[in-house]
Amino acid sequence: MDEKQLIAARAAQELKNGNVVNLGIGIPTKVVDYLPPDVTIHLHSENGILGLGPSPTEEEIDPDLVNAGKLPVTIVEGSSFFDSPSSFAMIRGKHVDVAVLGVLQVDQYGRIANWAIPGKNILGVGGAMDLLEGAKKVIVTMLHTTRSGESKIVESLSYPITSQRRVDMIITELAVFKVDKEGLLLMEMADGCTIEDVKKHTLAPFRLSSQLTSNVR
Amino acid sequence: MKEIITANEAINMVKSESVIMVGGFGLVGCPIKLVESLSNSSLNNLTIISNNLGEQGKGLGKLVLNKQVAKGIGSYFTSNIDVVEAYQRGELEIELLPQGTMSEAIRAGGAGIGGFYTPVSVGTALAEPKETKIIGEKEYVLQEALQADFAFIKAKKADKLGNLIYSKSSRNFNPAMATAAKTVFVEVDEIVEVGELNPEEIITPHLYVDYLIEGE
Numbered sequence: 001m002d003e004k005q006l007i008a009a010r011a012a013q014e015l016k017n018g019n020v021v022n023l024g025i026g027i028p029t030k031v032v033d034y035l036p037p038d039v040t041i042h043l044h045s046e047n048g049i050l051g052l053g054p055s056p057t058e059e060e061i062d063p064d065l066v067n068a069g070k071l072p073v074t075i076v077e078g079s080s081f082f083d084s085p086s087s088f089a090m091i092r093g094k095h096v097d098v099a100v101l102g103v104l105q106v107d108q109y110g111r112i113a114n115w116a117i118p119g120k121n122i123l124g125v126g127g128a129m130d131l132l133e134g135a136k137k138v139i140v141t142m143l144h145t146t147r148s149g150e151s152k153i154v155e156s157l158s159y160p161i162t163s164q165r166r167v168d169m170i171i172t173e174l175a176v177f178k179v180d181k182e183g184l185l186l187m188e189m190a191d192g193c194t195i196e197d198v199k200k201h202t203l204a205p206f207r208l209s210s211q212l213t214s215n216v217r
Numbered sequence: 218m219k220e221i222i223t224a225n226e227a228i229n230m231v232k233s234e235s236v237i238m239v240g241g242f243g244l245v246g247c248p249i250k251l252v253e254s255l256s257n258s259s260l261n262n263l264t265i266i267s268n269n270l271g272e273q274g275k276g277l278g279k280l281v282l283n284k285q286v287a288k289g290i291g292s293y294f295t296s297n298i299d300v301v302e303a304y305q306r307g308e309l310e311i312e313l314l315p316q317g318t319m320s321e322a323i324r325a326g327g328a329g330i331g332g333f334y335t336p337v338s339v340g341t342a343l344a345e346p347k348e349t350k351i352i353g354e355k356e357y358v359l360q361e362a363l364q365a366d367f368a369f370i371k372a373k374k375a376d377k378l379g380n381l382i383y384s385k386s387s388r389n390f391n392p393a394m395a396t397a398a399k400t401v402f403v404e405v406d407e408i409v410e411v412g413e414l415n416p417e418e419i420i421t422p423h424l425y426v427d428y429l430i431e432g433e
Contacts, residue, residue: 046316047242047386063245064385070243070296081385083392083420084242084268085324088317092337121304122342123311124295130317133337164340 003173006190007141009034010171011100014139015041020050022091022131024101025069027141031100042078044096046127048087051079068127091127091134099135101128102142104159105152108204110166110179112140113159122160132163144172144201151203153177153184174198177206185209218411219379221429224254227402231367233260234287238323238368238394239267239277243296246387247276248371248404250432255369256280264288266323266363268316268390270300284308290363292316313343318360320393325362327396327425332361368398371432372421375405376412379426380419388420395425404430 001009008030015021015035022044023029032054035041043052046068053074056062061072082090090096103114115128132138145151153170170177175198176188184206189198191214198206228251231237237255241247252271255263256279263286270289271278280286281299288310294300303309314322315337325333334357338344348359370391373384381403383391395401403426 045386047245047389049386062385064387066242066245066386070245075385081383081388083388084316084320084390085393088320092317092335116342121301123301123304123313124293125313125315125343126293127316129315129337129341129343134317160342162341163338 003143005030005034007143007171007173010176011139011141012036014169015039015098018042019097020044020095022046022096022099022135024099026102028100028102031141044087044090045073046084046087046091046130048082048084049073049075049079050082051076053079088127088130091130094134094136096131096135098137098139099131100139100141101131103140103152105154105157106140106167106170106204107157108155108183108206110168110170110184111157111164112162112167113157114162116160118159128162132165132167137169138165138167140167140170142170142172144174151201154203155205174201178209182207186212188212189214218377219375219423219426219429221408221431224250224404224430227251227428227430228254228258228260230400231255231258231260234262235260235367236264236266236365238363238365238390238398239265240368240370240389240391240394241276242268242386242389244272244276246371246383246389246391247271248369248402248430248432249276251369251402251404251430252276252279256283256285261285262287264290266290266365266394268319269293270297273297273299281309288312290314290319292319314360315343319363320390322360322363323390323393323397326364327393330362332359334358335360363397365394365398366400368394368401370395370401370403372403372405374407374409374414375403375426375429376409376414376423378411379403379423379429380414381405381421381426382414382418383420392421395421401425401427402430403428404432406432
């Protein structure tokens, strides 16, 4: 598995049988590939679908059936369609159990930025703010650093904030953090990774969990 | 019975400076014949309420290229570079709303509600110009309802009374927009006799619909 697959596989362990889950684009989309065999989840899509299935084959592609990333999808038995106000009522009304999403940055309190880039015109938000507000549990999956090697976990956000709500968990290729009232708590490290390695790549302060483990993969 | 008209006949009823809701999530569920006909008209200074302004050169994207749109109200415009550039040149005003806030504002507009308090966007740049209120222990931001002069709707099937059903994820904003405009044009793939649609399956009852347009 590459780094992104490792992150997706770790996030999959957080999902429980029967959960209603909204997956963002990128690494989150891969989470379904690593679900334990005894876990069935129901995928929610902001544009009005509960019960997404696997990606379609060429013949199965239906122009009326896309996900929130506008990519073609399939549906499973027991799925349903609904309009946009209903879909977001489900999200805001806290009926979606878990949102897994990618971000640009996380701050020391577990607040995220994932919708706008400073210096560029702010012309798109989509459902990012709604999901942060309403999902019962929010899991961030991301590479620990940017392509140029800068930490995405920072003391304070330099990108516009998405919500004052703190996420619940941050999963990267190096580490797993839980977010509590005081901030970030290091729970797990990747095989061969030391606390010093995590500190070196993390620009926000964090505490060590008493249960800190090196994740066996 | 609802009058069945052509897309061009529908556009002839629209005036410059109108506020128009256009259904669709990108091009999925977009009433493409109505949008095409609008892009071939000389109407301008339009306010378009739609999740996106089409894609580059497609759907509502054509209206942007023709400089027919004065203002766009929606949630996600960055996927069409023409929209970004028109905004940067100062030719296009944009009102950005979280997608859930936008869809609820349309629902409210059609349901006689003046506005509502939502927790979404509190403490972010999008809430800065807006009134806030503490309810219980939580902070909410006031969003006013959205209404329009016209709604352009895409449905799968209509009966001749104007009852509508939709296709899969192309439903999206269409049913809400059909409730929130003074005049509602519906582009449909198929028009059937009254009685052929199962009352349990009708998503938009006919009282919201003014005109039917046969789609492709």
